[in-house]
Amino acid sequence: MKSKDACRKVIDAKKGQRDFNAKQVDQSLPDVKVYGNLRQPAQLHQLKDRVIKAFPRVDRKHIWISDGAVFLRKSQADRPSLMAHFCEFKEFFRVNPYHVIGVVETWLCDAIPDHQVVLPVYVLLRVDRHSKRGGGVAVFVRKELNARLLSSSIGAGDAILPEYLIAEVWGPSQHKILIAIVYRPPKAGYMCTFEDDYIARMVNYKFACVLGDFNADLLVNNDKAVRLRDFFVRTGMSIVPLQPTNHTVDANTWNDVCAYKHPKPVRRLVKCLSWKEADFAAAAEMVNSRLHELDEYVGGTLRSLDSRLIKLNNLFKNVVDQCVPVREFVAKRSPAPWITQELRDIRRDRDRCYRRFKRSRHRQAWEDYVTSRRQAQSLWKKCQASYLQSMFNRAGHTKQFWVEMDRLGLTATSAKLRDALRFSVEDLNDYYATITGGRKLPSLDEVIAGLARPGGGVLFSFARVDAREVAKCISLGTSRAEGVDGISAHVLKTFKVLFGPLITDLINSSLHRGCYPTLWRSSLITPIPKARSPQTVADMRPISILCAMSKVCERVVLDQIIRFLNDHDVLDRCQTGFRPGMGTQTAVIKFVDDVRCGIDEQLVTLAVFIDLTKAFDSVDHLLLLRKLHAFGFAYEVGCTFIYREEGMQ
Secondary structure, three states: OOOHHHHHHHHHHHHHOOOOEHHHOOOOOOOOEOOOOOOOOHHHHHHHHHHHHHOOOOOHHHEEEEOOEEEEOHHHOOOOOOOOOHHHHHHHHHHOOOOEEEEEOOOOOOOOOHHHOOOOOEEEEEEOOOOOOOOOEEEEEEOOOEEEEEEEOOOOOOOOOOEEEEEEEEOOOOOOEEEEEEEOOOOOOOOHHHHHHHHHHHOOOOEEEEEEEOOOOOOOOOHHHHHHHHHHHHOOOEEOOOOOOEEOOOOEEOOEEEEEEOOOOOOOEEEEEOHHHOOHHHHHHHHHHOHHHHHOOOOOOHHHHHHHHHHHHHHHHHHHHHHOOEEEEEOOOOOOOOOOHHHHHHHHHHHHHHHHHHHHOOHHHHHHHHHHHHHHHHHHHHHHHHHHHHHHHHOOOHHHHHHHHHHOOOOHHHHOOOOOOOOOHHHHHHHHHHHHOOOOOOOHHHHOOOOOOOOOOOOEOOOOOOHHHHHHHHHOOOOOOEOOOOOEHHHHHHOHHHHHHHHHHHHHHHHHHOOOOOHHHOOEEEEEEOOOOOOOHHHEEEEEEOOHHHHHHHHHHHHHHHHHHHHOOOOOOOOOOOOOOOOHHHHHHHHHHHHHHHHHOOOOOOOOOOOOOOOOOOOOHHHHHHHHHHOOEOHHHHHHHHHHHOOOO
16 A cells, blocks of 8 residues: 555555455555455455365355465365265266265264265265264265275274274176275374275275375375385385375375276287298108108008008107197287278277377367267278278179188177077087998908909099199198198198108008098097087088198099099089089079070979988988999999098097
8 A cells, every 4th residue: 555544545445345456445455355364464354265166065154365365164065075065966976977986074973863964876885983073975876886885983982093984895797896985183103993994805806996085295205105106115015196185375286096907908928839940851851860760560461550550640640749839929909900090090089089188078079079989980980991992893603702701700690699508518528420321331352242243344443643632632632730740731831842752652552552540530529509509419511620631632532533533534414513613503593594495395293302401411422332332443442431430539
C-alpha cells in the first residue's frame, strides 16, 4: 500500500466482507483480489482457492494455510475418509468398472456395517483399526471373481504398525493372484511383520500385487525408500513407475506405490539339427571305416537281412549324431504374410495416439486414436483380402489352395476344437490288435496249388535296381516323421549319396530272396478322429508311420508293378484310382459324359454307387495272391507280399 490510510480502509473492508477487490475500496488501487493474511504469500491463498473449487463438498474450515503450505483436515480429505465421499467413490467406479479396488485409510470402524460402504457388484474385504480412529484398509473385488482373505494385521494393539490385508483372487479358469493392501502410518516403524507374512505366502503364487500408501517418498534416497525398494527387489517384484502422488506448493512426493510380480515369458529355446552344416567328409570317412560290419551279413535268409538292417540303422544314427551339429534358436511367431509397410506405419501411429491419450487423458487424443484404429482395421482387412486373392490366383490346384488356408488358420478345420476322448489308449491298442490279431496267411505253395497260369510261364519278377533309381525314390520323401527305426525320410534324403548304395544292396537282397525284414513290418500307429466327437474306438482312423527305408522299398516295388501292368494293359480303362494322371475329376467327367450320351440317345440312365466301409481291411488277401499268380507274377513276388502282410505290428 502506498499510504497507511489506504491500508486501513482495506482492513476495515475485509472485516465486513470476505471477498472483494482493492479497487472497490479505493479507485486508485489496482483491480486485484485482497488477502487479509499478511504473513503468507498471495500464491498460497490462490492455491487454497483452487483447492476449494476442486473439492466443493469440503467445508472451508477444514482447509487452511500454515507453514508455507495448504492443508486439508484428514477427517474430510478425499482419500483418508471413505464414508465422507462414498457417493463420489461409488459413481466413479460405476463408470470405471475395475476388477479389484484397493483403499487405504478407510476410517471405518465396527459401527459401520459392510452394506453401507459396499459397491453394488463388488465383494468387500476390510480390516479396520480398532484401537483408535483413522487408518484401515479394504479391497473391493467384483462378484464374478473369487476372493478369500488370507491374513491381516488384526490384533496389533496400540502399537503403531503397518496395517495390511493379504487376499487371493482368482477367476473361473485363471491362476490365483496374491494381492496385498498396505497402509504404513507416518510414525510407524519398519514393516517386518508384513514382510515376513507376505514373503511366506507369495512363494506359492506366480502372480502377485502390492498396493498401498507406504509414506516413503521413492523420489528420494532416504532410509524408508531404500528399505522399501530392497523389499520389492528381494521378492522379485517390479514397481510401476508412477508420477508423484502427493503435491504441496514446494514439494512433490511419491508415497502411493503399486508393485507386481509377473512371470517373465519363457523364451522357447529350440534345439534342432543343422543339416546345412553337416560334415559330409567326416560322414563318408566313418561309413568307409565300418563297411566291414555290414559285409558280415551277406546271406539271403531273413535273419541275415534283419541283422544287416540293424547294423545299417545303427551306422546311420551314429553318422547323424557325430556329423550333424545341433543348432539352438529362439522360436518366434512369424508375422502375418499380408502385413505391408503401409500397414505397419498406420499401426505404429495408432499405438502412438493411444500412448498420448494414456498420458494426457484428453478427448482429442482419444478421437485421434479411434480414427487411427479404424484406418488400421480397414487396411488390415483390405491387405488380407488382397493376399488371399493372390494366393488363390497362384494356386495350381484346389488342394494347394486349401493347404495354404489351413496353414494360415483361416478354415474351420484348422480352428475347431475337438472334445476329449471317451476311451483310453489301452482301448485303442486292444482294438487295433484285434484287427490283425490271429491273421495267419498260408504258404504260397498252398495258395497256388492246383492253379494254372492262363498265359503260360512267369511274366513278371523283380528286377535289380541301381543306386540312381533308389536315390530317385528317396528324393520323393519329404516327411520328417520317424518310424520305429528312428530315421525319417528327410534324413535319408540328406545322406542319399552316401547311403544310397547300401540301401540299394539291402533292397535287392530282400526282393531277390523274397524276404521282407522284420523291422520294416513294424509301424507306429497314430489315431486320427473320423468324426468331430468320436464316441467309440471305431471312430478313430489308424495312421501307420512306417520306416523310411521300407517306404523306399515299397516305391521301388510299386514302380516295377505299375510298369508291368501298363505294358500288358492289365488294368481296366475305367479305373481312375491310384493311377498317375487320373483321379476323382476323371471319374466325374466320364460319368457326366456317359449320362449326356444316354440323354442324346433318349435312354434312361440309372446309376448305382457303392461305398465300402473299411475297404482296405476287407481285401481278400488269398484272392489277391491268386490273381497275382494268374497274371504271371513270380514265386518270389508272392513270398514278398506274404512276408509283408504277415506279422504286421
